[in-house]
Amino acid sequence: MRLIRVEHHPASTVLAFGEEAIERVVSFDREGRPFYAYDRQTAWKRGLDGRLHLRRRDPSGRRIREALSRSDALAVYGMILEAAGQARDALGARAAEILRWTPEALWDDEGRRYRAAYRWPVSILPPDAYLDVVLQATYGCTWNKCTFCAFYQDRPFEKRDPDAFRAHVEAVRSLLGRGLRLRRGVFFADGNALALGEAIFPLLDIAAAAFPGRPVAAFLDLWSGLKKTSNWWARLAGRGLRRVAIGVETGDPALLRFLNKPGDPRELPALVTALKAAGLELRLIFLVGAGGAPFREAHFRHSLDLLAGLSLGPEDLVYLSPMVPEPGTPYAAAAPEPVSDLEAELRRWARALRRLGLRASRYDIREFVY
Ligand code: SF4
Numbered sequence: 001m002r003l004i005r006v007e008h009h010p011a012s013t014v015l016a017f018g019e020e021a022i023e024r025v026v027s028f029d030r031e032g033r034p035f036y037a038y039d040r041q042t043a044w045k046r047g048l049d050g051r052l053h054l055r056r057r058d059p060s061g062r063r064i065r066e067a068l069s070r071s072d073a074l075a076v077y078g079m080i081l082e083a084a085g086q087a088r089d090a091l092g093a094r095a096a097e098i099l100r101w102t103p104e105a106l107w108d109d110e111g112r113r114y115r116a117a118y119r120w121p122v123s124i125l126p127p128d129a130y131l132d133v134v135l136q137a138t139y140g141c142t143w144n145k146c147t148f149c150a151f152y153q154d155r156p157f158e159k160r161d162p163d164a165f166r167a168h169v170e171a172v173r174s175l176l177g178r179g180l181r182l183r184r185g186v187f188f189a190d191g192n193a194l195a196l197g198e199a200i201f202p203l204l205d206i207a208a209a210a211f212p213g214r215p216v217a218a219f220l221d222l223w224s225g226l227k228k229t230s231n232w233w234a235r236l237a238g239r240g241l242r243r244v245a246i247g248v249e250t251g252d253p254a255l256l257r258f259l260n261k262p263g264d265p266r267e268l269p270a271l272v273t274a275l276k277a278a279g280l281e282l283r284l285i286f287l288v289g290a291g292g293a294p295f296r297e298a299h300f301r302h303s304l305d306l307l308a309g310l311s312l313g314p315e316d317l318v319y320l321s322p323m324v325p326e327p328g329t330p331y332a333a334a335a336p337e338p339v340s341d342l343e344a345e346l347r348r349w350a351r352a353l354r355r356l357g358l359r360a361s362r363y364d365i366r367e368f369v370y
Pocket of ligand 1: 150
């Protein structure tokens with residue numbers, strides 16, 4: 001395969017190879033680490049922990065997702081670095097930043113640096129935060145008992161004090177290095193960092209000093225959000241908070257109880273009003289297929305009624321997340337009869353949201369890579 005094109009962007013370097021048409025593309029951050037590659041039908045994304053995530057379609061068109069083993073990842077890294085070696089002359093000064101890496105350094109050394117920066121792995125983000133700088137203002141989730149959720153079962157909820165948080169921020173900044181140029185915002189993790197009270201302000205200040213000008217986003221849950229006033233959200237917005245992602249899951253109170261998630265969806269409008277009054281952008285996450293066939297119609301109907309009554313703007317977004325039972329969770333053990341065609345159900349929801357004039361986007365947790 002011959003080199004077709006080299007792109008020198010301020011935040012990345014892109015190489016394209018092929019014969020007649022482009023068949024292979026590799027993108028590197030400004031530390032020279034590959035972060036995305038594809039070769040014909042297969043794509044790889046690299047996580048900051050050094051792991052490689054493969055995406056391809058099988059002959060029947062089914063999507064395959066796989067986290068590669070170390071040996072398979074080293075082979076892919078070897079292929080990528082060999083391709084970069086072919087492009088050495090065209091890379092010019094950037095050859096040095098890319099070709100200093102070895103497959104082992106990309107996996108082993110970077111994996112160690114990631115684990116030093118993040119005591120607990122970053123378990124999940126909303127899709128529009130995959131390219132944020134994730135800072136763990138808290139660990140875990142204050143509730144941690146929703147039957148479908150396995151994101152934080154490995155850790156207790158814990159607040160970070162400013163000194164520990166400052167050290168964490170420095171470790172993250174060092175891990176990212178010049179790769180920071182790819183990152184657009186800051187995400188305050190883990191599951192519900194916005195449950196913090198006044199203790200969040202020094203953490204926001206530390207984040208703003210380290211990553212100036214980057215808007216802050218975070219998850220929020222309904223029941224802790226409702227404890228705060230619109231003035232509270234305005235104060236946070238004044239200190240950099242721009243976007244909030246709420247795991248609404250459903251507008252059906254009975255289904256929410258079945259999922260063992262606290263709160264009542266009928267309280268969502270009050271929270272949305274308070275957040276919008278503070279100028280925040282919203283991401284509302286609905287779990288399509290939750291509760292399976294027995295809840296299908298009530299889930300759809302109540303959720304649409306709920307959404308129709310909210311004052312959302314063009315800057316807000318509804319995420320439709322396909323229900324994928326996580327093995328080992330109480331939800332998987334309860335095994336409600338699944339919705340027969342989940343893809344068709346997602347399309348039905350998307351059509352209904354468009355009719356309401358709302359922006360909708362798919363949120364597949366299996367696609368998450370940080
Ligand atoms: S879904 Fe959200 S609130 Fe429920 S356990 Fe998971 S992180 Fe916590």
